[in-house]
Amino acid sequence: MPENLSRLAGEDDARSASGEGAARSTLPASTGPAATGHRPADPPRAPSPPRRRRRLLDANDAVLARILLAPTFLLLLVIVVYPVCRLIWTSFLEDSLTSGLPPHFVGVENYVSLATDPEFWTALTNTLLITLITVPAALLAGLALALVANLPFQVRWPVRLSLLIPWAIPLAFVGLIGGWFFQSDYGVVNDLLRHVRSTRIIWFNSGWLSFMAICLTITWKTSSFVALVLLAGLQTIPDELYEAASVDGAGVFRRFFSVTLPMLKPSIAVAVIFRMITSLQTFDIPVTMTRGGPGTSTVTLAMYIHQNTIDFLDLGYGSALAVVLFLVSMGVTAFYLRQVSAQP
Amino acid sequence: MIRSARTLFVLAMLAALPAQAQTTLNVFMSSALRPEVMQQAFDKFEAANPGIKVTPQLGGATSDLQAQYLNTVMSAKDSTLDVLLLDIIRPAQYAATGWTLPLNQSVGDPAKFLKQYLPAYAEADLVDGKLVALPAFADAMFLYYRKDLLDKYHLPVPKTWSELAKEAKTIQAGEKNPELQGVSFQGAPIEGTVCTFLLPYWSMGKTLVHDGHLTFDKDAALKSFALWTGMVKDGVAPRNVAEIVTDQTRKDFESGKAVFAVLWSYGWNLFQSNDSAVKAKVGVADLPAVDGGKPVSCIGGWQWGVSAYSKHQEEATKLVRYLSSPEVSTLLAEKASLLPVFPDLYKDPAVLQAVPWMAAALPVVETAKARPVTPRYDEVSNTIRTQTNAVLAGSETPEEAVNQMEARLRRVLH
Numbered sequence: 001m002p003e004n005l006s007r008l009a010g011e012d013d014a015r016s017a018s019g020e021g022a023a024r025s026t027l028p029a030s031t032g033p034a035a036t037g038h039r040p041a042d043p044p045r046a047p048s049p050p051r052r053r054r055r056l057l058d059a060n061d062a063v064l065a066r067i068l069l070a071p072t073f074l075l076l077l078v079i080v081v082y083p084v085c086r087l088i089w090t091s092f093l094e095d096s097l098t099s100g101l102p103p104h105f106v107g108v109e110n111y112v113s114l115a116t117d118p119e120f121w122t123a124l125t126n127t128l129l130i131t132l133i134t135v136p137a138a139l140l141a142g143l144a145l146a147l148v149a150n151l152p153f154q155v156r157w158p159v160r161l162s163l164l165i166p167w168a169i170p171l172a173f174v175g176l177i178g179g180w181f182f183q184s185d186y187g188v189v190n191d192l193l194r195h196v197r198s199t200r201i202i203w204f205n206s207g208w209l210s211f212m213a214i215c216l217t218i219t220w221k222t223s224s225f226v227a228l229v230l231l232a233g234l235q236t237i238p239d240e241l242y243e244a245a246s247v248d249g250a251g252v253f254r255r256f257f258s259v260t261l262p263m264l265k266p267s268i269a270v271a272v273i274f275r276m277i278t279s280l281q282t283f284d285i286p287v288t289m290t291r292g293g294p295g296t297s298t299v300t301l302a303m304y305i306h307q308n309t310i311d312f313l314d315l316g317y318g319s320a321l322a323v324v325l326f327l328v329s330m331g332v333t334a335f336y337l338r339q340v341s342a343q344p
Numbered sequence: 345m346i347r348s349a350r351t352l353f354v355l356a357m358l359a360a361l362p363a364q365a366q367t368t369l370n371v372f373m374s375s376a377l378r379p380e381v382m383q384q385a386f387d388k389f390e391a392a393n394p395g396i397k398v399t400p401q402l403g404g405a406t407s408d409l410q411a412q413y414l415n416t417v418m419s420a421k422d423s424t425l426d427v428l429l430l431d432i433i434r435p436a437q438y439a440a441t442g443w444t445l446p447l448n449q450s451v452g453d454p455a456k457f458l459k460q461y462l463p464a465y466a467e468a469d470l471v472d473g474k475l476v477a478l479p480a481f482a483d484a485m486f487l488y489y490r491k492d493l494l495d496k497y498h499l500p501v502p503k504t505w506s507e508l509a510k511e512a513k514t515i516q517a518g519e520k521n522p523e524l525q526g527v528s529f530q531g532a533p534i535e536g537t538v539c540t541f542l543l544p545y546w547s548m549g550k551t552l553v554h555d556g557h558l559t560f561d562k563d564a565a566l567k568s569f570a571l572w573t574g575m576v577k578d579g580v581a582p583r584n585v586a587e588i589v590t591d592q593t594r595k596d597f598e599s600g601k602a603v604f605a606v607l608w609s610y611g612w613n614l615f616q617s618n619d620s621a622v623k624a625k626v627g628v629a630d631l632p633a634v635d636g637g638k639p640v641s642c643i644g645g646w647q648w649g650v651s652a653y654s655k656h657q658e659e660a661t662k663l664v665r666y667l668s669s670p671e672v673s674t675l676l677a678e679k680a681s682l683l684p685v686f687p688d689l690y691k692d693p694a695v696l697q698a699v700p701w702m703a704a705a706l707p708v709v710e711t712a713k714a715r716p717v718t719p720r721y722d723e724v725s726n727t728i729r730t731q732t733n734a735v736l737a738g739s740e741t742p743e744e745a746v747n748q749m750e751a752r753l754r755r756v757l758h
Contacts, residue, residue, distance in 0.1 A: 097419060098719040100440040184584040202584045205737040293533040294586055295734025295745075310412050311722045313419065313441070 084326075090319040097313035110320035120321065122296055123304040124328075130215060130300065131279040131332070137219040138275055139268070142226025149227065150234045163231070166224040175288030178217035182289075207297030210290050214298055218285055222278070226271045233267025234260070269340045273333060280329045301325050367656050368397045369663055373429040374410055375402040376610075377646065378680040385672045389663055396659050406590075407431040407535050411722070418443040418651070426654040427663055430477055432468050432645045432714065433535075433721050439471035440719035444649035446474040450661050461685050464643045464714050471717070476649060478668035479685035481676050483644030484705070484712040485539055485631060488597055488605040488615070492625040493519070503639070505544065505571055505632045508604060512580045515603050526580030527604040528593040529572070531736040533729045536590040538715060539642035540606070541732040544568040546713050547637035552724075553716040558757040562746050569735045569742040571634065576736065586737035598622060606631065608644055612701065613681045628701050630708055643712035645685070677702065683709060720756045727752040 091110055095103035114120050149159045166174070181188050182203040190200045203209045237260065245255045283302040286292060292299035299307075305325065309318030371386070373379060379400050386398040401424075403410045411434065417425060418441070430438065438444045451457040454475040458466035465479040487508075489501060493515050502508035512526025530536035542552070550564040575581040582588070588596075590608070597605035598614060600621040605611070615626045633639040648664040650657055666672065673689055676682040678698040683705060689695050690706035716724050731749045734740035740748075 097441045098437055100442075100719070184587065185582075202587075204587050205584065205739065207739045291533045293730070293733045294737030294739040295533075295730050297734075297739060307726065310415050311726065312720070313415060313437075313722075 087319050087322055087326075090315055091323045093316045093319075095314075095316040095319075097315065103316070106316070110317050113317070114320055114324065119296055119299065120301075120304065123299045123301045124324075126211070126297075126299060127280060127282065127301040127325075127328075129211070130218065130282050131276060133215045134218045134222065134279050135272060135275045137215070138223040138226050139272060141219060141223035142271065143230055145223060145227035146230035146234055149231050163224050163227050166221050167228060169221070171221065171284035172288050174217060174221045175285040178213065178220075178285060179289040181217070182213040204290055205294060207294055210294065210298050214286050214289055217289065218279070218282065221285070222275060226275060229271040229274075230264060230267050233264045237263045273336065276332060276336065277329055280325065280332065301328075366395060366397055367659050368399055369426040369656060369660055370399050370401050370424055371427040371429070371663075372401045372403055372410075372414065372425045374405060374407075376405040377429065378676075378682065381676060381680040381682075384679065385667060385675055388671075389666050392666075393659075393662065396663070398663065401425065407433075414443075418653070421653050423651070423653045423655050425651050426656055426660040427667075428477075428649045428651060429480060430647045430649050431535075432465070432483075432643060432647065433725070435469050435476040435647060435649070436471050436717045437719045437721060438649060439474050439476045443652055444476050445652050445654070445657055445661070446476065447478065447650065447661060447664070448473075448475045450665060451475060462687055462709055464709070464712065465645060465647070465685055468714060468717060469647055477647035478649075478664055480646040480648050480667060481673065482683035482685050482709050483608050483610075483646070484641045484683070484709045485543070485606055485608055485644070486611075486641065486705070486708065487629045487631045488607055488611055489627045489629065490515075490600075490603050490622065490625055491627040493603055494627070501627065501629045502604075502632050504635050504637075505575075506635055508632050509575055509578060509580045512603050513578065516579070523601055525582050525596060525602040527575060527606065528588065528596045528602040529581065529585065529606040530588050530590055530593060531572075531585035531733060532587055532589045533733040534589050535725060535729065537729045537732050538725050540572065541565075541568055541728050542642060542713070542715065543606070543631060543640065544571045544634050544637075546640045546642075547634040549637065552753075553718070553757060556757075558753055560750050560753055562750065565746045565749065566742050567634070569732070569745065572736060573738075573742070586733055609681070609683050609705070612699075628704065639711075641708050641712035643709065643714050645683070716757070718757065723756045724753060727756075 090103075092105060092107060093103045094101075094106045094109070145163060149156075149163055153159060169177075180186065182190075184190055184200055184202040184204070187203075189203070193201060201209065203213050241259050241263070242255055245259050250258065281302050282300045283306065286298050286300055287303055287306075290298045292303055301321065302325065305318050305321045308314045308321060312318075371382075373382065379402055382400065386400070390396060390398055403413050411431070414428065414430075428444070430444075435444075448454050454470055454473075455466075458470060458475075461479045462482055465482070469475060469477050469479065487502075494501065494511070497511075497515055497518060499511045499514065502511055508527060516524055516526055530540050545552070545561075545564050545568045548561075548564045548567065550561040551559050553559060572581070572585075576583060576585055593602075593605050593607050594611050594614060596602045597607070597611065598620050612626075612628060614620060615622055617623070630639045631641050648667050650660045650664055654660050668685070670684075670686050670689065673684040673686055674692065674695060677684045677689060677695045681699045681702075683702070684690060684695065687706065687710070690702050696703055715721070718724060727749055731740070731745040735742050735745045
C-alpha cells in the first residue's frame with residue numbers, strides 16, 4: 001500500500017514538471033495558477049500605452065472603483081452594519097414593550113439573567129446537539145446521494161430532480177410533513193413500525209424521541225443541499241485520475257479514499273460551513289413539528305429568541321439572546337475554518 | 345348635442361368625486377372567524393356610510409398566529425390596519441403598548457357603557473380606566489356529548505369529571521371500538537391547553553391571580569394534573585393527548601371518534617353540518633366540576649379595537665361602534681352561531697329559533713372565568729401550556745412541573 005501511494009505521489013511530481021500537475025493536486029492547484037497567472041499579465045502590457053495617460057487613467061480607475069463600490073458599501077452599512085450594532089446596543093437595554101416604560105440602559109443585566117435562565121441553557125444545548133448530529137449525518141447522506149447521482153446513468157434527470165425536490169421545499173413545509181410522518185395515529189412511521197412492534201410509539205410524548213424525529217427530518221431536508229454541492233465538486237475531478245489509479249491497481253475503495261475524497265475536500269468544507277450556520281439557526285422545522293414540546297425539550301436558541309421578542313415583546317432580553325447566537329455561530333465557524341485551513 | 349351632454353355629465357361626475365372621496369378601512373380578522381358572515385355586517389355599514397369602504401384582511405387561523413403577526417405589524421407602527429379583532433386575552437397587552445386607540449370619548453362613561461355587555465368583557469376591555477376595545481362576540485368552553493350513545497346506555501349527562509370518566513369507560517367497553525376515545529381535550533403546547541389546566545383548578549374554587557397578585561395553589565395544580573393524567577392512564581383520553589390541538593378535538597368528535605369533547609362554541613355549527621358523522625347526535629352542556637367543586641368554563645371571545653396608528657381613526661371608531669352593537673351581535677348569532685355579547689339576546693326569540701341551545705349557553709358564559717388579565721399574558725400562557733404539555737406527555741413529573749410553573753409565574757406576576 002505505501003508503495004502504491006508513493007508511486008502515485010511520484011508520478012504526481014513527475015507530471016507537474018510537464019505542466020499537468022497544477023490540475024492534479026488540490027492545494028497547489030488553487031495557489032499555483034493564481035500566482036503564476038498574475039505575473040505574465042502585467043509586465044508585457046506596461047510599456048505599450050503612453051506613460052502620462054496611463055497614470056491619469058489609473059487615478060480615474062481608483063475614483064471610479066470607489067464610486068462603483070459606494071452603493072454596495074452603503075447598502076451593507078444600512079442592512080448589515082446598522083442592524084447588528086443596533087442589536088448589540090439593544091441587548092444592553094431594558095426594552096420591554098409590555099412594561100409600558102421607555103427603554104433604559106441596564107448594562108449587562110440581560111446577560112446576567114441569561115446565564116441563570118435554565119430555558120436558555122436547554123435551548124443552547126439543543127441547538128449545539130442538533131448541529132453535532134445533523135451536520136455529519138447530512139454530510140454522510142449527502143455524499144452517498146452525490147455519488148449515486150454521479151454514476152453514469154443513461155438518463156440523469158430523474159436522479160437529479162429527486163435530489164432537488166427536498167432542497168426546494170420550504171423548511172416550514174418540511175416540518176409539517178415531518179410532524180405528520182411521526183404523528184402517532186396517522187403517521188407513516190408508526191404504520192411501518194406496526195409490522196415490527198405491537199404497541200405504537202408516541203414520538204412526541206418523549207423528549208429525546210421528538211428530538212431524534214426532528215434530527216431525522218432536518219437530515220432528510222438538508223442532505224440534498226450537501227449532495228448538490230458535492231455533486232458539483234465530483235464533476236470537477238478529471239477522469240484521468242481514476243484511470244491512472246486503476247492502472248496502478250487501486251480498487252474501488254482505494255480510488256474513493258485516495259482520489260475522490262481528497263479532491264472533494266474544498267466542496268466538503270463549503271457544504272459543512274453552510275450546513276453548520278443553518279443548523280445553528282434551526283427554527284422552522286421544530287416550530288412546525290413540535291412547537292418546542294414536550295415541555296421545552298425541543299426548543300432551539302432561534303425559537304427562544306423568537307419567543308422572547310415576538311411573543312413576549314421583550315426586545316432587550318431577546319437581543320441579548322441573539323447576540324449569543326451570533327457569537328456562537330462566529331465561534332464555531334472560525335474554529336472550523338481554522339481546522340480546515342490548518343490541514344495540509 | 346348628445347355628445348356635449350355626455351361630456352357635461354362626465355365633467356359633473358368628476359367634480360363630484362372629491363366630495364365622495366373613498367376612505368378604505370382595513371379590518372384584520374381571523375380566516376377562521378366566519379369572514380363571510382362578517383362581510384354582511386360590513387355591507388350594511390357601507391350602505392349606511394357612503395364613502396367608507398371596508399376591506400377584510402384575513403390573518404392566521406389560531407389566536408397565537410394572529411398575535412405573532414399583529415405583534416410585528418404593530419411594533420413597527422404600521423398604519424395599514426385600521427380595525428383589529430383581538431382575542432379576549434390581549435386587551436391588557438394592547439393597553440400597555442398603546443397599540444389601540446382608547447375609545448373612552450366615543451362612549452361617554454365607559455363603565456356605564458359596558459354594563460350592557462356580559463360582565464367578563466366589561467372586565468377585559470377596560471384596563472386602567474382605558475377602554476381598549478369593544479366586545480364583538482362571546483365564546484366559552486362547553487362539554488359536547490354523544491346524545492345517541494348516552495341514550496343507548498341510559499346514562500345521564502355527567503356533572504363531575506369522575507362521572508364523565510366512568511360513563512366514558514362504560515360506553516367504550518360496550519362499543520368495543522378501540523378507536524373510540526372517551527374524551528377529547530387539548531394537550532399540545534397551544535393556548536387551549538391553558539384552559540385545560542385551569543378548568544379543574546378553577547373548579548376547586550382556586551384563582552391564579554387575585555388583585556394583581558399571584559395566588560398559585562400548588563395542591564390544586566397537582567390535582568388538576570392528576571385528573572387529566574388519570575384519564576389518560578385509564579384509557580378514557582388518548583395516550584397522544586400531548587399532540588392534540590383545538591381543531592383536532594373538533595375533527596375527532598365530528599368524525600364520531602369521541603364520546604365527549606371539551607371545545608369552544610364554534611364546534612356546534614360544524615357538528616350539525618352535512619359532512620358531520622354525528623349530525624343530530626350531539627348534545628351541549630356545562631363543563632363538569634371536580635368532585636365537590638363548582639362547574640366552571642373558560643371564557644373566550646373577541647374584541648374590536650381601533651389601531652392607534654390608523655390614519656382614519658374617526659371612521660374606524662364609527663365602524664367599531666357599529667360592529668359592537670346588538671344588531672351585529674344578533675346577525676352573528678343567527679348566521680354563524682357566534683355567541684352574543686349582550687345577555688338579553690340569549691332570550692331573543694329570533695336568535696333562539698336559529699340556535700336553540702343558546703338558552704343553555706347563557707349561564708355558562710355568565711359564570712365562565714377569565715384567564716389572568718395582565719400585559720405579560722403571553723409569558724403566563726407560555727408557562728402554563730409548556731408545563732401542562734410536558735406533564736401530559738409524561739416527560740416531566742407533576743411535582744417538577746408545578747415547581748417550575750410557580751417559579752416562572754412569580755417572575756411575571758409577583
